[in-house]
Amino acid sequence: MDRKFSTLVAGAGISGVRAALDLAELGYRVLLIDKKASAGGILSQLDYQFPNDHCGMCRTLPMIDRNNGAQFCLRKGIFHKNITFMPGCEIETVKGTPGNLSISLKRSPLGVDPEKCTGCLSCESVCPVTVKEDFNGNLSQRKAIYLPVPHNIPNKRVIDFESCTKCGECVSECPTNAIDITKDVGIETIDGIGSVILATGTELYNPDGVDLYNTSKIKDVVTATAFERIMSSSGPYKGKIQRPSDGKEIKKVAFIQCVGSRNLMIGADYCSSVCCMFALKEAALLAEKTKSSDSAIFCMDLRTFSRDGERYKERVKEKGVRFIRSRIHSVEKDDSGNPSISYVDADGKQKSESFDLVVLSTGKSQNLTHPSFIENEGVFGISETPDFKEISDSMINSSFASSKAIQIAKEYDYETKKSSTQINDDDPKLHIILCSCGNLFKENVDLTKITEDISRIYGIGITTIDQACSLEGWSELKSIIDEKGVNRLIIGACNPQIFSTKLSDNSLLTEIITLAEHISDTESVDEATKSILSEIASSIGRLKKYTPQKVRSMNISKRALVLGGGISGLSSAKTLSDSGVPVTIVEKSDKLGGNLPFISDETVIKSIKNLIEKVSSDSNIDILFNSELSSHKGVPGKFESVISKENTELIVQTGSIIVATGGGKASFDDENERVKTTFDLSIELMEKKVDAKNIVMMQCKDSRVEPFNYCSRICCGKALDNAIKIKEQNPDAKITMFYRDIMAYGDIEKKYTEARRRGVIFKRFEKEKYPEVISNDNGFTIKAFDFILNEDIEIKADLLVYSTGVAPQVDNLEKTLKLKTTVDGFIKEVDFKFRPVDTGKEGIFICGLRRNPANASEAEKEGVSAAQRALRLLNSEILISSGQVAHVRHSICSRCNACVTACPYTARFVSVEDRKVYVDDISCQGCGTCASVCPNNATIIEGFEEKGILDSIEAALG
């Protein structure tokens, strides 16, 4: 039986990639499939992400056991030697049991053999079929044979068989016979798979289906994704921000929120969770790029419930973007051809306004369900239903799923393979392989001159291979390496990146040259030849001077320290222990469970109790009560922490630390027993009836305003639960909820609908005007402004409930562990989107309420995700350092410590024993910042030695 792949990951969007990398980083082999012809999912269309309005996707890539061949922009494709990517595939059936699943895949033909395609474009030029390019939101056109994602490598064409007429023009035109249009959809069965992770994501709502505002005919109404493409440099207008109908520059845009979401008429009783942030980001980008300021977001609520969302929204507002609370009536073209929106505003007045462009914030498509095989044992979904999630939530959910897959891979003993290889450090034996890429380079470059010059000047041999990317070419290449005993290789080809991943197994040093970049339509063969020669010379310079270091290994302390015995800490500890890592939990109080007493959901309570049970009885987990971390030192893999416990101190050696000290209810004091917090009320309601008749709920008490300017994310849901419960107990109770935005993201929207159905009254207030409360003998009078009546109102209440939000623990850990915090005191992750549980200090991870507001199940998943990250370090007893790290030449180091402060990974430290500066190989990422600040040249970056770079600069100018 073939047991090659421990896991099959279906869906190669960012969630699938995260899950696949989690497994691959531990050495397991993964089969990654996607029904599309390329990887990357929706993120391949998006250049910018909230909250820094840039990308950062590459930060998802492995940091320990880095594969030097795969150090590229992740949007170009996923290259990891433990991951095999199969495009055009979907799962048909899953049979068997975990550890031995048999999966049949439906494989759609791509039409082009990627081994043969050289990306020469001749097929595209003869293809007679032109269709709209979905990648660019249907705003540009492509052929039936095309490149699915422009920035992907390798840039192999595929055929879109839905529009292909099978005329056969391309088949005869292709110089390498790469095209086959006769193949049909095939079924392929793969056996011996340990488990399946379903990361197929969801589909976007198609606004043309049910044309809610009759906009399908108006050209200047586009979806949010299409607008993102309009703003992209690689988009339909090459970065010129113009509108589709007449090419006029776009300055003023209207965003219509909740298109296809929160709409009972079409059965969409949910919130798609990401569209508000998406619209805010796009509005901000537009304002920035065009220096315009008159855009508007038409919304019901603006759901900025992620930790930094509130402040982000305010920054966008400062750029002049307006938020208009409204119901859209219709969208039509005005007399000058601009789309114009008619709407009813918050005061109930009918208004209309014209814009350059209207963007529909489309959410997820309704009625999506997971395929039935999700029920099969050994199949794990990233989410319960096909759902939209903000990137960091997706990352956390993915790791939650991959941790289960890892359990299975371990249990059934799948083979693991790490990628660090010892680079051959014999005397440099260089060779150059150039791919002539069919006839492309033969015609455009003087290959003879290159060969002669290089051998004359440097005495280095060159071999030309006809098509290095084909199967034959590849074996030719390998045999040349073996034959000549080469240990340094320069490859020049159209897309040489593919080779570096393939070659990373060998103990070879490779330099890659993208030949295509030197050929231009406007310049002569001479020019191209000269510029290739100079690049080869430049690479020779670098490779010759490369002195590979011995791969070092380090024994690690295979134990994890979990700070905090709350929900996230418990789930972390459990995951680690299940993977065979011993754990020490340090808990400040005398019991486990953290915020358990404030949880009112019976199922959640049960599962947490269950978790406490398991952790307490786990012999692999030590629990220290009434204790705290007092100091800490060491490097990842070998931390030494001092724990103080009731006047004694003990030292714990661990390889990794997980910060899960949590947080809790924000402080709130009110003597009056008729005043409660939402949390307290929810606990009370578990046991008894509330006798009040007139209940007023006030959201965002001391929240989303300075100094606590963040949304606590869980209060709205809890308040809605409370309201529904009271109504169940006493349908006559009168409940009024004052709110700013109801943050009923995802399926919490259903509760919002339910509460309204039961007659709960919702009244919105503005940030600046918190409703005034006057208490009197019989209760309270609440004075507020009613937007619908457009006047001041007074409401009487006999019970007042405040949603007071949550706050992070005050524990000084940021100082002890030297971590960064947000202005609100949450511990900050290194990259909000792509590395949500990494602190930026290798080996130390953060999860739960100490990082951001979260509900119990979110905190639990974060805990698992953090454990998952820690496992990269703790999975084996020995850690082998990647190549390309920094070293210190102690003999010339003046110990000025400039490098220690400059290192972004705190990988450098001064040893207490000998006062010398050392580099921790595991934390070092080889960025070279240290080398450039060193006044004495005492720092060397492996692979980027100064001598080599200076030589290559010289050669480039030669």
Next chain:
Amino acid sequence: MSEHKPKIVALVCNWCTYTAADLAGTSRRDYPSEIRLVRLMCTGMIDSKYILKAFLEGADGVFIGGCHPGDCHYIDGNLKAVKRIEAIGIMLEQFGFEKERLKLEWIGASEGPEFQENMQEFAKKIGDMGKVQTADRMIL
């Protein structure tokens, strides 16, 4: 002046600007041939010596391309580079080089067209400025 074909070195970071260059040139090169790319991992890695070396080796212009602020793969290497490059600019001026000969730009991974534009613009400007006058006289 038109006879002089300028020599330009572009030091680009592996993650963003190199990707952009790659994207611009996936099929064919579309930036001036006098520009030679040298790929480094991050702009934070750029030592003052590299820039000086380039000028001493006869470069007429040095272009540095990195990720947008906030986008650097290594968190903030690019921000550290800004300060250093500013300083070198001042130093170059004192040696008699026009400071325009050293240029730093942020070019994101998807910004192929921006890469091309920047390259053309820079090559044109350097071409118009002509040969570096100081280099001949300089003995370092």
